[in-house]
Amino acid sequence: MPSAAPSLSAIGPFEVRSTCCYCGVGCGVVIETEDTASGRVITGVRGAPDHPANFGRLCTKGTTLHLTAGASTRLLQPQLRERDAKGARTASLKDTGWDQALDIAARRFAAIIREHGPDAVAFYISGQLLTEDYYVFNKLAKGLIGTNNVDTNSRLCMSSAVAGYKATLGADAPPACYEDIDHAECLFISGSNTAFAHPILYRRIEAAREKNPALKTIVVDPRRTDTARDADLHLAILPGTDVALANGMLHVLLWEGLCNLDYIRDHTEGFETLKELVREYTPASVAAICGIGEEDLITAAKWFGGSRATLSLYCQGLNQSSNGTQNNASVINLHLATGQIGRPGAGPFSLTGQPNAMGGREVGGMANLLSAHRDLANPEHRAEVAALWGIDAVPAKPGKTAVELFNAVRTGEIKAVWIACTNPAQSMPDAGLVREALSRAEFVVLQEAFANTDTAPYADLLLPASTWGEKEGTVTNSERRITRVRSAIAPPGAARHDWVIARDFALRLGNELGNTDAPRLFAYTTPEEVFNEHRETTRGRDLDITGMSYAMLEARGPQQWPLREGETTGAVRLYGDGRFPTASGRARFAPTHHKPTAEKTDARYPLHFNTGRLRDHWHGMSRTGRVARLYSHVEEPVLAMNAIDMAKRKFKDGDIVQVASRRGEFVARVEASDDMRSGQSYLPMHWGSQFMNSAGANAVTSPAVDPVSRQPELKHAAVRVEKLELPWELVVMRTVSEAAAPELMSAAQPLLAEFGYATLALFGREQPAVILRAANKVPVGETLLADIDRIFAFDATTSLNYMDARRGIAKRVMVTGGRVTGVRLTGETAAREWLKDAMAEGLAVEPVRRWVLAPLSAPPAGNVGRGRIVCNCLNVAESEIRTAVEQGADLAALQETLKYGTQCGSCVPELKQLVRIRKAA
Ligand code: SF4
Numbered sequence: 001m002p003s004a005a006p007s008l009s010a011i012g013p014f015e016v017r018s019t020c021c022y023c024g025v026g027c028g029v030v031i032e033t034e035d036t037a038s039g040r041v042i043t044g045v046r047g048a049p050d051h052p053a054n055f056g057r058l059c060t061k062g063t064t065l066h067l068t069a070g071a072s073t074r075l076l077q078p079q080l081r082e083r084d085a086k087g088a089r090t091a092s093l094k095d096t097g098w099d100q101a102l103d104i105a106a107r108r109f110a111a112i113i114r115e116h117g118p119d120a121v122a123f124y125i126s127g128q129l130l131t132e133d134y135y136v137f138n139k140l141a142k143g144l145i146g147t148n149n150v151d152t153n154s155r156l157c158m159s160s161a162v163a164g165y166k167a168t169l170g171a172d173a174p175p176a177c178y179e180d181i182d183h184a185e186c187l188f189i190s191g192s193n194t195a196f197a198h199p200i201l202y203r204r205i206e207a208a209r210e211k212n213p214a215l216k217t218i219v220v221d222p223r224r225t226d227t228a229r230d231a232d233l234h235l236a237i238l239p240g241t242d243v244a245l246a247n248g249m250l251h252v253l254l255w256e257g258l259c260n261l262d263y264i265r266d267h268t269e270g271f272e273t274l275k276e277l278v279r280e281y282t283p284a285s286v287a288a289i290c291g292i293g294e295e296d297l298i299t300a301a302k303w304f305g306g307s308r309a310t311l312s313l314y315c316q317g318l319n320q321s322s323n324g325t326q327n328n329a330s331v332i333n334l335h336l337a338t339g340q341i342g343r344p345g346a347g348p349f350s351l352t353g354q355p356n357a358m359g360g361r362e363v364g365g366m367a368n369l370l371s372a373h374r375d376l377a378n379p380e381h382r383a384e385v386a387a388l389w390g391i392d393a394v395p396a397k398p399g400k401t402a403v404e405l406f407n408a409v410r411t412g413e414i415k416a417v418w419i420a421c422t423n424p425a426q427s428m429p430d431a432g433l434v435r436e437a438l439s440r441a442e443f444v445v446l447q448e449a450f451a452n453t454d455t456a457p458y459a460d461l462l463l464p465a466s467t468w469g470e471k472e473g474t475v476t477n478s479e480r481r482i483t484r485v486r487s488a489i490a491p492p493g494a495a496r497h498d499w500v501i502a503r504d505f506a507l508r509l510g511n512e513l514g515n516t517d518a519p520r521l522f523a524y525t526t527p528e529e530v531f532n533e534h535r536e537t538t539r540g541r542d543l544d545i546t547g548m549s550y551a552m553l554e555a556r557g558p559q560q561w562p563l564r565e566g567e568t569t570g571a572v573r574l575y576g577d578g579r580f581p582t583a584s585g586r587a588r589f590a591p592t593h594h595k596p597t598a599e600k601t602d603a604r605y606p607l608h609f610n611t612g613r614l615r616d617h618w619h620g621m622s623r624t625g626r627v628a629r630l631y632s633h634v635e636e637p638v639l640a641m642n643a644i645d646m647a648k649r650k651f652k653d654g655d656i657v658q659v660a661s662r663r664g665e666f667v668a669r670v671e672a673s674d675d676m677r678s679g680q681s682y683l684p685m686h687w688g689s690q691f692m693n694s695a696g697a698n699a700v701t702s703p704a705v706d707p708v709s710r711q712p713e714l715k716h717a718a719v720r721v722e723k724l725e726l727p728w729e730l731v732v733m734r735t736v737s738e739a740a741a742p743e744l745m746s747a748a749q750p751l752l753a754e755f756g757y758a759t760l761a762l763f764g765r766e767q768p769a770v771i772l773r774a775a776n777k778v779p780v781g782e783t784l785l786a787d788i789d790r791i792f793a794f795d796a797t798t799s800l801n802y803m804d805a806r807r808g809i810a811k812r813v814m815v816t817g818g819r820v821t822g823v824r825l826t827g828e829t830a831a832r833e834w835l836k837d838a839m840a841e842g843l844a845v846e847p848v849r850r851w852v853l854a855p856l857s858a859p860p861a862g863n864v865g866r867g868r869i870v871c872n873c874l875n876v877a878e879s880e881i882r883t884a885v886e887q888g889a890d891l892a893a894l895q896e897t898l899k900y901g902t903q904c905g906s907c908v909p910e911l912k913q914l915v916r917i918r919k920a921a
Pocket of ligand 1: 027
């Protein structure tokens with residue numbers, strides 16, 4: 001084991017190295033802190049200059065992490081929910097101590113286990129937990145309780161990637177690394193809007209293209225995303241046709257003599273079957289299935305097979321499908337057929353969505369996995385884990401995967417569920433069913449850092465957990481690189497670390513169940529002890545990290561696995577020797593078949609519905625939704641549709657529509673987007689009931705799952721879209737301090753349910769403001785308006801007021817210290833963008849004063865508002881960039897002269913697009 005060396009953790013008295021807690025790129029950060037009278041606080045964050053994932057860069061989300069570190073939205077104390085006389089949950093929560101909370105949880109779980117057996121309880125955990133947290137939860141369920149009912153939100157994210165790797169390469173091990181982007185000659189990006197979802201990786205792609213103009217990029221995506229626009233070739237395939245595309249490409253590769261027959265002969269098996277199978281995937285038939293041009297298919301195949309090194313990058317577009325395992329395997333088939341694997345710049349590289357989806361896989365923290373990539377279905381693997389843990393046996397019965405788990409909660413088969421660090425009431429498909437399941441559950445525990453998530457109202461017991469900046473442990477990013485996560489400050493209030501909560505519950509539960517092994521099984525006092533136990537389970541496995549330790553990670557920085565005992569560095573890439581971890585040592589071609597989406601569009605539900613990420617928000621917004629500037633790129637959940645489909649339905653931009661599937665519905669504004677093919681619609685995944693008056697996108701998504709990976713088809717549902725007539729509009733805006741903004745949002749959240757359409761957001765930078773936008777069929781009553789005034793602290797006696805009862809228009813504006821600090825418009829809101837800027841930018845009050853007191857509802861001529869902010873670092877609006885471009889600026893001028901896009905770089909794809917539009921005009 002390497003000896004301890006000077007620590008890399010603290011690089012100055014007030015700075016600590018850790019990682020970003022958002023996406024799977026796994027960027028290193030330096031957290032800046034200051035000591036104050038109330039203790040040490042986080043004051044800033046910057047990219048860790050020597051972290052191999054980001055070399056000092058951070059995207060818009062990473063650079064604002066410190067703004068999420070305040071305690072105002074945190075769950076600070078264990079809380080128990082009271083039930084009414086009929087046993088229904090009430091809104092009333094009672095603070096309690098940790099001992100009492102964990103005793104209650106242990107007693108309830110023990111009683112259910114005694115009466116109904118271990119499979120009557122379940123754990124639903126998260127790819128945002130650290131590896132050590134994950135390990136303890138997994139051992140608690142499988143080792144102590146004796147149930148495999150432990151699944152995770154990673155099931156929604158990458159279980160098809162796991163299944164695809166295992167089916168073909170024999171192990172769940174991404175063979176490539178980030179450095180391969182620099183060596184590739186062809187990038188095949190499939191089902192990934194890398195520019196938005198993995199921005200720092202996209203910066204690396206941009207740099208590689210600049211360095212090597214011959215580098216070809218192919219993007220496969222039904223939408224014309226920023227990543228797709230930037231590509232040399234965009235294949236806008238129809239939803240659910242990924243396998244047909246890959247099989248068609250293999251057909252062309254064979255026809256063109258671009259397969260590597262030596263590699264196939266020496267290192268693979270099963271090619272003849274696949275070769276026979278792809279005969280029918282002719283370019284003409286595949287072009288028709290996928291809805292793309294035959295020539296484009298042939299070009300893609302030629303670029304893929306003809307390049308010296310082809311790297312595939314893929315993500316949720318392949319994974320979140322009822323054919324997800326085959327989608328993944330079909331891309332891996334292309335790499336095996338061309339020998340594009342195990343060399344610099346070549347390989348099938350699955351990008352993980354969450355920061356530690358990989359770590360969860362490593363400890364076997366899913367219903368079908370065991371520690372160190374072992375399979376639950378394998379009796380030898382079960383025996384190995386039982387021996388490592390010192391228990392009689394690991395249960396053989398498969399656990400419930402995410403969709404099955406909540407179905408079982410709904411039917412009563414699972415009676416108690418423990419949810420940690422995730423928000424299934426928003427993030428699971430068919431959110432209505434999941435909410436019904438949670439409301440029926442006998443006992444729900446929610447272990448969370450944040451007080452207000454869509455899942456919180458269903459919890460009987462809320463346990464405050466530590467979060468980013470406070471935790472200690474490790475995470476693994478997409479390229480198998482393990483980084484130490486370090487604590488910069490203590491958790492606020494009574495919050496505790498996730499592994500500590502799981503350990504303390506395990507000790508109490510063991511006591512309740514009379515299991516005398518519990519103290520031995522959970523004798524951890526530090527996360528390092530958990531890591532060391534996990535490390536031992538990897539000995540001899542594909543992900544062997546027996547050469548790694550906290551001390552090594554401290555001394556030498558992040559390391560890739562495998563890194564075996566005696567080795568000093570991990571494997572940069574895998575399978576360079578052509579040997580694979582299968583019984584024969586050969587990779588296996590998977591016989592992949594095209595299978596359409598599980599749910600079909602029809603006359604009642606004629607449109608495909610798709611979801612995905614935005615550039616500046618993350619998952620359910622419990623963190624990013626509290627940072628005002630992260631709304632400035634996209635402020636509201638807007639449904640994107642093709643202009644032809646809009647025209648057919650007589651929709652205009654900004655109309656309010658209802659989107660309905662066979663399961664549920666939501667209401668949103670609609671806009672025409674040339675990203676969308678006709679027949680398709682798209683809503684970002686981030687908004688839930690905390691920020692809009694429905695569960696958001698997952699009110700309509702489908703719970704159909706892949707038969708192998710059990711990953712749901714979040715990328716497709718059949719929907720209909722209908723216009724709603726909600727002519728009466730309301731906008732309320734109120735400036736507030738950074739710390740108080742989340743509290744005001746929480747107070748205003750119940751108002752959302754009062755309107756036909758409603759959203760909550762923040763805007764502004766130095767001076768944030770909360771904005772409530774709403775619309776209704778008829779004007780709302782005075783009581784509700786009085787409630788709004790109370791919540792937003794409007795004082796009618798000191799504000800400027802205008803009322804036109806005949807036109808149903810009222811204006812109320814508050815001015816404090818020479819700034820507009822509050823606006824309430826009812827009936828007509830045409831001036832909202834101008835007023836928003838007046839508040840955010842501190843514009844002159846006098847024109848606003850004149851406008852309020854005049855019978856005008858539209859803003860004064862020429863005052864239309866700045867509009868969307870594209871460059872978030874420098875606060876530059878799209879309108880300002882367009883003006884610069886119209887005056888002749890190209891990308892270089894925007895960057896060199898005006899400095900737009902030169903800080904985090906996340907807006908560069910959009911800058912390029914604005915220049916392109918101007919050139920094409
Ligand atoms: Fe965080 Fe952005 Fe890096 Fe992802 S790319 S880890 S969100 S800074």
